Amino acid sequence: MNWRSLPVLFLGLGALWTGTHSATCDKDGACDEILKAYQTEQIMLSILDQLPDVGSGVTSPAQLMDPQLKKFYQDLQEDIAEKYHGDSSVEISFLDAEDPFAGGDPSQLVAAFRLKNDIKNMVVAEALLHVAISLPSFEQHTVHKVHVQVYEKKTDMSLGDLVTTDTFSIKGSKRLSIQLPGDAVKRWFTDGKIGGLFVSAIVKDHNAAVHPQQSNSKVDNMILQVVTRDPRYGPTKPSRTRRSASPVCSESDPSQGCCLYNLEISFEKVGWGWVLAPHRYNAFMCKGDCKLNAHHFLSASSHSTVMREFSKKTYEKDLRHLGFCCHPVDFDYIPIVYMNRDGKTVVKRIEGMVARRCACS
Template sequence: MGDFPRKTAPSRRPPQYMLDLFNAVADANGTTKTPRLLEGNVVRSFEDKVHGEQTYFYFNVTSVGREEELLKAELRLFKLKERSQHAPHLCRVDLCELLDGSGVRGSLISSKTVPLYTEGWEVFPVTRTVWKWVRNSSSNHGLMIITSIPAGNSLHLSPVRFAKSSSRQDSPYPFLVLFTHDRRRGTPKNSRTSLLTGEGPTPIAAPQAPRSRKVRAVPVLATGRLLPCQKHPLYVDFEQIGWSTWIISPRGYSAYYCKGSCPFPLGQSFKATNHATVQSIVHALKLSKQVGTPCCVPDRLHSINLLYFDNEENVVLKQYDDMVAVSCGCH
């Protein structure tokens, strides 16, 4: 997943929107509880890189692969409440794409009318514009907001203010949200998004287990033989394996693992493949010294969702397949 993750905590908190989205999609273990809620299998939020300026915004979206399918992009701005009581109740907000680095030339993306005397999030659709930026990063010069109020038959500039990035951890800073699908890894049903390849941080090597911990004994029957192939509990704590510096949620999950024997003859309860059945016969008849018994491995796997910081401190919600062993079989 790209470079190694930062060893220190990120300098900002994730947007509440991304936390709420994770909680709506997944349970405490990251297991998907609302399969069709998200569009695609990756959601990214990008922080505004223009600090202090009220009307200009820039988002670096170069971490999105050109081969990904961009399904939706939204600009989310928090409008502050107007303090003056002498202005009209409504104002017009125009969102423009900057066409060059001068900050003067712009192309209108969308307009909307918003109330002046309330505060809250305003959402602007920017899918076509961001798609162009993903295809050609040099075309990304940022966005500009122009606010105005009606005055007779004309419009005058409005004092409407939007929250901007600041040192305050609780500041509702502006951000861009992208919903994509990683088409490199197939359809949502059989996609294979790897924790070790992809655009996010590369997990660091797992630390060795403390010496005080005792290795679990292999489960055996009273006769001394191994138990038949089956699923066993396994909880993965992300802090213990060194991933807690970049993973926001969950803090860990129940992965389970498969262990046990695949004795001859393999019955239906072992969920054996045809190849495993033949291999079992060859081993039992000692037709080849190099052929062992089939292995007990996951027969069915489920995905989980991870909410994490990438190397640019963008917050990503991503579905990772084949993370939970649901059942075991002899293969």
């Protein structure tokens, strides 16, 4: 789909829509498809507007990203969406491990991380080190208990303090997520007195943790996930619990009146391989004729109240002459994991991406 060419489709449709996620359409399959395409376009434009470090028509190495790594980010995105829903005070960064020697000394196993953001005045709310564990083929089908230790490496590359330790049971090569102490992570990026991290994950006398000196593959590279919060604002508690809203109406059981319908957005279908997660999501949309159910779908806005009272006095509750429109009155955001122009993995909260409730006004 070339979604940037979609506006030409709507020149002859008149006022069939009122904005993102909303539409009015008779029982016409072709019309419905055009309206869905229009809503998709509006959502795409809104996303681009909120991601200035991507911009229109960007091509990215993420389009060639290994499906296994994409799946990893998709799982993380779901966890982030659930854990930090409603908390606008957090910022999440993913840092790829780097070889400080740029291949010059493969004997030194160390993962260095660079954080561009200044976190001196921030609280590190959470930090996870995602480490790929590589096992030989003959060990793939056996369950192994892996004792993981994370050490600091000093600037002279000698072994420093033990940061944390944990134990996992694994079967086959996989990526482990290790919780790191937030105060230690903050110290690394404020005083700059360590050279990086060394991870020991011993399986049968062999260190199975993959360091950047051992692989050039992004799939195997360590990833440091850092969640920071501005202490001036503190955690923002959601005003309501996270909703798993489902549409009131469906294409198989439609309503002529204003109602909430499915609207699946697939980033792969629109050619946005640089969006790592989610793979797709349900944006929902509002459509229908407000004349048929405006008596109970009218929103509580001052404009709607005035028009409703006017209709009672002038048309005796007949709303046929009034311009009520079916549209969303409640939205939710989604976190998007994407690759920016610099090839860095970024998480951004994108507002207004999910319609939750419809009304007429």
